[in-house]
Amino acid sequence: MPKYLILKHYRGGPTPHHPFPPMDQWAPQDVEAHFAFLRHVAELLEKNGEFVDAQALTPTQTWVRYGGPDAAPVTTDGPLPETSDLVAGWYLVDVDSYERAVEIAAYVSSEPGPGGEPLYEWMDVREVMSHTPADD
Amino acid sequence: MPDELAVPDEPTRPLDEGALRALVPRVLAALVRRGEDFDAAEDALQEALLDALRVWPANPPRDPRAWLATVATRRLVDVRRSEAARYRREEATRAQPHPSTTEEGDDTLFLLFCCCHPDLAPASQVALTLRAVGGLTTREIAAAFFVPEATMAQRISRAKRALAGRRLDRPGDLAVVLRVLYLVYTAGHAGRVDLAAEAIRLTRQLALATPEPEAHGLLALMLLNHARLPARLDDDGRIVTLDQQDRGRWDTREIAEGVRVLQSALAAGRPGRYQIQAAVAALHDDAPTAQETDWPQVLAWYDDLVALTDDPVRQDPAAVLGRAVAVGHVLGAAAGLRETDRLREVLGDRHRWHAVRAHLHELGGDPLAAAAAYAEAAHRATDVAERDHLVRRAARARAAGENSPFPGPVARG
Numbered sequence: 001m002p003k004y005l006i007l008k009h010y011r012g013g014p015t016p017h018h019p020f021p022p023m024d025q026w027a028p029q030d031v032e033a034h035f036a037f038l039r040h041v042a043e044l045l046e047k048n049g050e051f052v053d054a055q056a057l058t059p060t061q062t063w064v065r066y067g068g069p070d071a072a073p074v075t076t077d078g079p080l081p082e083t084s085d086l087v088a089g090w091y092l093v094d095v096d097s098y099e100r101a102v103e104i105a106a107y108v109s110s111e112p113g114p115g116g117e118p119l120y121e122w123m124d125v126r127e128v129m130s131h132t133p134a135d136d
Numbered sequence: 137m138p139d140e141l142a143v144p145d146e147p148t149r150p151l152d153e154g155a156l157r158a159l160v161p162r163v164l165a166a167l168v169r170r171g172e173d174f175d176a177a178e179d180a181l182q183e184a185l186l187d188a189l190r191v192w193p194a195n196p197p198r199d200p201r202a203w204l205a206t207v208a209t210r211r212l213v214d215v216r217r218s219e220a221a222r223y224r225r226e227e228a229t230r231a232q233p234h235p236s237t238t239e240e241g242d243d244t245l246f247l248l249f250c251c252c253h254p255d256l257a258p259a260s261q262v263a264l265t266l267r268a269v270g271g272l273t274t275r276e277i278a279a280a281f282f283v284p285e286a287t288m289a290q291r292i293s294r295a296k297r298a299l300a301g302r303r304l305d306r307p308g309d310l311a312v313v314l315r316v317l318y319l320v321y322t323a324g325h326a327g328r329v330d331l332a333a334e335a336i337r338l339t340r341q342l343a344l345a346t347p348e349p350e351a352h353g354l355l356a357l358m359l360l361n362h363a364r365l366p367a368r369l370d371d372d373g374r375i376v377t378l379d380q381q382d383r384g385r386w387d388t389r390e391i392a393e394g395v396r397v398l399q400s401a402l403a404a405g406r407p408g409r410y411q412i413q414a415a416v417a418a419l420h421d422d423a424p425t426a427q428e429t430d431w432p433q434v435l436a437w438y439d440d441l442v443a444l445t446d447d448p449v450r451q452d453p454a455a456v457l458g459r460a461v462a463v464g465h466v467l468g469a470a471a472g473l474r475e476t477d478r479l480r481e482v483l484g485d486r487h488r489w490h491a492v493r494a495h496l497h498e499l500g501g502d503p504l505a506a507a508a509a510y511a512e513a514a515h516r517a518t519d520v521a522e523r524d525h526l527v528r529r530a531a532r533a534r535a536a537g538e539n540s541p542f543p544g545p546v547a548r549g
Contacts, residue, residue, distance in 0.1 A: 024511040024530035031531045035524055039372070056520050 003052060003094050004101035006108065007124035010059050012085030017120040020113050033112045041108055045093060050104070056089035092128070101125055151193045154337075156200065157271030160185065161341070163204045164268055165243035172212060174250060175296040178268050180211035185271060244269060245345040248338075249308030252316045253299055260295035261316045262323070267292055269341075270334055280329040313342065314354050314410065321358050332362055343397070352401035353411030359394030360417035363387040375525040379426035391421045409455075412441045416458070435462035453482045457492055469500025487516035491526060494533070503537035 023031055045051035061081075067074045078084050091108070095101050105123040113119040160181065167177040184207035188200075197203035251264040266272045266280075278288035321335035339355045367381035376382075398414045415437045423429040438459035445451040456479055464472025473496050476489065483489035494509035510530035517523035 022511070023527050024507065024514060025534060026531055028528065028531045028535050031528055035528075036372070056523070058518055059515060 001094050001096060002098070002101075002130070003092060003128040004098070004104075005126045005128055006091045006093065006101065006105045007126065008088045008090065008108075008121070009124065010086040010088045011083070013122040013124065016122070018113075018118075020119060026114050030112065030114050030116060033116060037111050041091075041111075045091065045104070050093045050095050050100075051091075052094050053092040054090065057087055059086060059088070061086060087124075098127070101127075151189065151196075153189075156185070156188060156192070159201050159204055160271030161247045161269045162243045163201060163208060165246050166205065167208060167212075168246075168250070174299055175293075176212055176215060177208070178296060180208040180215065182267065182273070183211050184208040186273065189273075242345060244338075244341040248313045248316075248342060250299065252308060252313045253302060254309055254312055255302065256295050256298055258316065258319060260291060260298070261312070262319055263288060263292050264295045265316055265338070266320065266331075266334065270338055272329065272334070276329045280323070280331050310346065310348055310351065314350060317342065318354060318358075318410075332358070332365070336362060347404075349401040349404040349406050350408040350410050352397050353408060353414050356394045356398035356401060357410050357414035357417060359390050359397065360414055360421050363390035363394065363421060369521075373521065374528075375521055378420060383424070386421065391418075394418065394421070407440065409441060409444055409452075412437050412444075416441075429465070431462055431465035435459065435466050438462050449478055449482060453479050454488075457483065457489065461492055461495065464496045464499055469496045469502075472496040472499070485516065487513040487518070487522070487526065489513075490516065494526075494529065498533060503533040507531075507534035507537060 023034065026034070042051065042054060061077060063076050063078050065074050091104070093101060093104055095104070102125060105125050109121050109123050110118045111121065164177060164181050167181065168174050181204065184204050187207055188204060192200075247269050248265065251268050252261045256264070263277055263281075266277045267274065272280075274289050274292060275285050277292075278285040281288065317335050317339050320338070321332050323331045336355070336358045339351070339358060343352050343355045363386050364378070364381065366387065367383070367385040368376060370376055394414065395418055398411065398418055401411050402415070416434055419430050419434050419437070438455065441455045442448040442452065442459055445455075448456050457476065460472045460475035460479075462472075463475050473493060476493050476496070479489060490509050490513035494506045494513060497503070497506035497509055507530050510526050510533055514523050514526035514530060517526055
């Protein structure tokens with residue numbers, strides 16, 4: 001069974017289908033509905049036997065490179081820190097097919113936002129390379 | 137195999153893992169005191185422990201401690217043999233443990249000093265303490281910290297190699313031991329192993345071994361905080377803050393024990409940071425409702441806490457931040473906020489600083505400022521449950537501060 005990483009972004013990706021304000025500006029009941037939906041997604045994936053891992057990342061990003069001999073590492077927060085892609089977290093799922101991974105990603109993207117309307121958030125679906133070469 | 141195992145038809149009994157693990161420091165200390173190398177003895181005992189977990193449910197030994205000591209000793213002997221060393225082969229025949237003349241408490245203290253050696257990094261001290269004193273398996277410790285078992289095994293063996301050649305026969309630094317135990321406590325209970333309960337168990341053992349008031353203060357602090365655990369999350373896993381908790385769910389037995397331990401510690405007349413923090417926790421536990429909290433007393437204890445260091449803003453900013461909350465409740469929100477201003481340079485990038493300021497803004501009747509501060513705090517949170525909690529607080533404060541529940545035109549779409 002192939003594994004897919006379904007990435008959520010703080011920013012970046014295609015133009016938002018449906019712009020929405022930051023969550024701390026939603027009505028309290030909409031915030032609750034959103035969190036409840038995400039709990040439901042995690043439970044559903046576990047129940048289906050498709051869940052591998054889910055993690056959230058803080059929004060602080062540091063680019064690091066080797067500084068050269070006897071020099072400290074060089075760090076920066078990126079070329080365009082306000083607009084570059086920023087991953088927010090992921091689901092790692094183990095599924096039957098690419099189609100199923102897309103289906104799950106679309107379902108996550110239907111998460112309720114302000115007024116209970118779907119967020120239509122773009123999700124980034126990536127296949128994880130396996131460690132077992134095919135036998136043919 | 138030891139003859140204790142030769143009881144074929146004994147019905148299977150549930151294994152008392154707590155009792156089994158309580159034997160670990162006693163057996164290990166006896167091995168090390170007998171002159172065994174700490175690293176090898178600890179490995180051998182860990183293997184004996186895994187054997188016990190497998191074998192004992194069906195075949196409980198008559199003398200569990202002797203069984204562990206015997207099996208661990210045989211492992212040590214096997215290791216030496218496989219290293220082609222014949223020179224101490226006679227050990228095999230004296231595998232029967234001799235009854236220990238030392239007190240149980242001495243064993244615990246001795247091993248805590250070994251595992252919390254100041255030369256080790258905190259993560260290593262914690263892992264080694266949980267294995268060699270707590271009797272947890274490597275797999276359990278790995279699960280508690282959400283790392284692969286092989287990673288934790290490597291961390292433990294590196295820590296033990298670092299101890300090789302260090303003298304382990306002198307008393308260590310009790311302050312380091314207390315810090316390590318508190319680290320274990322705060323590492324929490326999210327994993328399959330309840331580290332908070334484990335820390336309490338270990339600190340209880342330590343308190344039996346030393347009259348040092350700070351050891352008892354730490355035990356009291358853990359008990360008085362742990363008592364509130366059942367009320368800290370609601371049924372959906374959401375954080376419930378102290379002022380909102382259902383106090384009927386607090387563990388009154390644990391509170392009573394914590395207060396008792398704290399009183400006897402304070403009677404020594406040498407208050408330290410753990411005793412003082414425990415006194416604050418006791419005041420919260422003692423209040424029938426949040427509104428009845430004795431904030432002037434809380435503030436008085438925080439005054440003592442910040443007085444322990446020369447430069448509290450730099451050396452103990454968490455104490456200054458806690459004191460700011462108390463100041464807010466006693467002298468008003470504005471006074472509390474002024475206290476937090478002193479910490480901006482040191483803590484301004486931490487979510488807790490913003491969360492405290494948000495709380496003080498709420499206290500002062502300024503929900504919009506509170507909402508902004510909660511949003512800042514959420515942005516900096518490093519724990520999912522805390523982040524979600526802070527987002528909720530931000531949304532609720534904003535809703536309370538605005539006439540319409542929705543701010544901008546984009547919101548409804």
